[in-house]
Structures are given as C-alpha cells and as structure tokens.
Amino acid sequence: MACRASLNLHVRVTTRQRSERSVAAVMTVPMSPVISLDGAGKVYGNTSALEAVSATIHPGQFVAIIGRSGAGKTTLLRCLACATSLTHGTIRFGDVDLAHLRGRGLRAHRQRVGMVYQQFNLVKRLRVIDNVLVGRLAHLRGWRRWAALARRFSATERDVALRCLHQMGLLDRVWQRADTLSGGEQQRVAIARILAQQPRVILADEPVASLDVLNGRRIMDSLRRVATATNLTVVATLHHVDYARAYADRILGLRAGKLVFNGSPVDLDDARLVDIFGELPEPLEGRDATRLASLA
C-alpha cells in the first residue's frame, strides 16, 4: 500500500517527463541490462583495486555490493559514476561506453546517475529546499540556467522539489539549513535531491554507514520504496550483510578487487560469506537483527 502511494506521488512528481518515461511503461520494457561490466579493472599505483569484474545489472534491480574494507566496493561505484576511470575493461551504461565520456556527455551521464554518499555531501550552508533544487540544475534550459545562479527557480521546479521532500517526509524542514538536520534527515534530503534529479540509476556508497540501525533502516526503506515505485535501479555498497540480505534482489561479493559472489540473497550461505570476508562477519544483534530478518 505504501509502495502504491509513493508510486502515485512520484508519478505526479515526474509529470513533465511522463511522456518519456511512464512508470508503467518502464516496468514492462524488455530487460536489457542497464549496466554491463566487462573485465573491469582499476589499478592505483602498484595496488590493484579491481580485477576483471564482469557482471550485468538489469533495470529495477536492487543490487548490494558487499566485502571487507578495501575490497574495491567504493572503487567500483566510483567507476560506475565516472568519478574515476578504469585501467582495464569496459563499463557500459545502456549502450554508452563510459570510457569515452567527456564534457557534456559526462554531465548527461551524471544526470542519469544519482549518487548517495556516506557523508551525505549536502551543501551544509544551503537550505533544505535549495539542496533539493540542486537536483534540478541539469534539467534547466536557456535563461533559467542563469537565473538559477541567483537561486531563482521557477514555480514548477520548486513544486517538484517540494513533492520530493514530501515523499521523504521532510516538508517541515524545507526552510532549515542542511547542517541543522540530523544525520538520518540529511541522508533523506540527499535522496530527495536524487528524486528531483530523476535519474535512471541510484548509486549508494555506504548510505547507512554513518547512521544508527533505526535511521539506517529508514534510509534503506526509502531507497527500496523509491526503487520499487519508479523501477529505478539501485546499486549500493553495504557494510552489514544483514542489510544486503534484507533489501537487495542481488548481491555482488568482492574480495581483494575480485568478484567472488554474484547471486541472490538466498544463495549467500556461510561458505559464501567466508569466501567474501575471509571469516563469518558479525551479525547485527537483538531487535535490530529481528527487524532486518523479518524483511529478508
């Protein structure tokens, strides 16, 4: 029911682009991969951060990337976001090879990819609404781009931003400065900014690592709800296996830059976990574990 409600809301949010991407239409298109990795490798100096990673990610999937610190999770995500380039192999976003993106093409790619960061990366001195309106910048055309430099946005853009904030339950925080919000609220503003951006894929780099379990669950619920409602693809690096099991459709396990697991959460047994982490990772404890397990 909640999913249905949020879907309706998001459809209203994206009314002006409805002709291009009807939610219903997207959900019925044939599942050609949205992201294809073919032998992707990245070397920093003498250290190999990624080694010959090959995988495909389909529209609407919620993919979790797990692994120990330094396993290459963030490097993989940064390569997908074009924040850094591969040393070997290719990454294709739809039909586009990311290796050849420069200037306007790179900006267009970034518009299609929404990033969620561990440290939220909001502009702290700006108000919440202005942070969400940042998500609209790449959609502005003509003189409106110049007007935006003076924080002048059209009523339509403001309406979109307010609806995104409403969807994240933050309408009462619209005029506050971002740095006055709690960590969980800041992360929800970051997701509202992505909703305003209207991307095809959300890349989340440890989105709950800076949050307590309750707030972490809210953020993951929000991501899951948005992804389900709008058929967005989500790729998230996660520290806790329990989150990955509870929310992901598919899990990629990295160990020392190599892809050692690529399957559904039900296939992630203890032996596979040892393959990924070298030992069994400590599970969440008490009520938090029960809550997450009930979602799995």
Next chain:
Amino acid sequence: MSMLSGALLGVDAGPAPQAPPHASHVRRNLFATLALALVFGTAARVIELRPLELIRDAGNIGVFLRGYLHPSFAHLGEYAWQCVVTVCIALWGTLLAVTIAVPLGLLGARNVAPHRVVYFAARRLMDVLRAVNEFVFALMFVTAVGLGPFAGMLALGIHTGGVLGKLLSETIESIDPGQVEGVAAVGAGRLHVIGFGVVPQVLPNFLSYILLRFESDIRSASVIGMVGGGGIGFYLWDTIRAFNDREAATVILLIVVMVMAVDVISSRIRRLAI
C-alpha cells in the same frame, strides 16, 4: 589499593610494549635558538637598532609632542569632509578590489581552475598586484589620471584586488570537496558547481576578508594622499611638513576617530552577515 575496578579487574595485559626510543630535542632546540638569534642580530645591525637613543633623546620627543596637545579646530569642517572623501576612496577601492579578486581567486584556486596554465597565470598576476605597494600604484595613476581621489581609488583597488584574490583562492582550496562533488554529481555545469558547491562554503570567510581589507584600505587611503591620491592624507602630509603641529594633531585625531568608527561599524556588519 588497585586503581582498576569493574571489568578491568583481573585483566592481564601481558608484558608492557617497549616504548619507542625518546629522541632528545635539546640539540635541535639549541640550534634553532642560535639560528634565530643570528638572524635577528644581523637584522638589528642592518636597521641600525639603537634603543638607548630612544631614552637619551626622549626630551626631543616631548618637545615635538607638546605641539600636538592643543589641536586647532579652525579647519575642522574641511578636514571632516576630507575624511568622508577618504572613506569614499576606500569604499570604491574595495569594490574594485572585489571585482578583481573574484575571477582571479576562482582561477587561482587549484580545485576550481579549468587548466594548470590558467591557475599559474592567475597566481602570478596576483603576486604582481600584491608585490607592488599601493603607493607605487598611486604614483603611476597620478601620472595617468592626475592628482586626486580617483588615482588613489585605482591604486588601492588594484593592490587590494591582489590581496583579496590570494585570500579567496586559499579559502577555495580548503573547502570540503564532498559538498562540491555532491553538486557536480547531479550533472550540473561548471558555473552551477561553483555557484552552489563553492560559493556557499567560501562566502562567510570572503565577506570577513572584504571587511578586514576595507578597514585596512581606510588606513591606507588616509595616507595615500601624501603622494597625490587625494583625501585626508594630503592634509596630514601638508601640516606635518609645515610644522603646523596643532593642525596636524587635529588631522591625526580625525583619522583615529574615523578608523575607530569604521572598525565598530564593520564589526557589526560582520556579525549580521556571517
């Protein structure tokens, strides 16, 4: 009695790890002190530092200052007007400086400059503007636009532009890159990234620097008149050179009042704006 209690009681930490060898800093400190003493001693010889003469000739200073104890207010209105002119020189000079500093500061910041060559050129240009004193610029502009406040304003604006540009570029280089990355990640163009990711982070510091430089420009503008840059400086120079101590005392008094007033006002503005 043991200092440990609770959970730590009975815990055996094993043999204590060996402390790293303690490096003696005595020799290094002694060397640094001697080096500093040598530098300051040489500098004292260069500037002919003779503090005893200050005490020996204290009587002369007393004679000189006695003339300043009774300021003359005969030309107070004219001096007050020249103080207004001085503030106007500083105001427009600071505005010109900001106009120069914003583009130079952005292009001279490593994390914003579009190319290394542009960064290098902007940095060197700021070096030149800062290296040449405002008095030298004033002499240059007096020959170009004639005696008066306009030459003073140009001189102050160009020199302060270099200083503010340098401060702005340093501030930009120390901002949180995460906030900029957050804006760039939505596909925003370069100007939008600067407008939304950089400007909000540097604005409070930059405003503070502008106000500080404005105060500094007031002080500079009050003496730049000595070389023909207009304002109260001309009268200060004229009265001192003519040994008209009572008039000079009035001018100095007005300059002190003006600087104090500007300091109070700019402090209030800083508190309101930041």
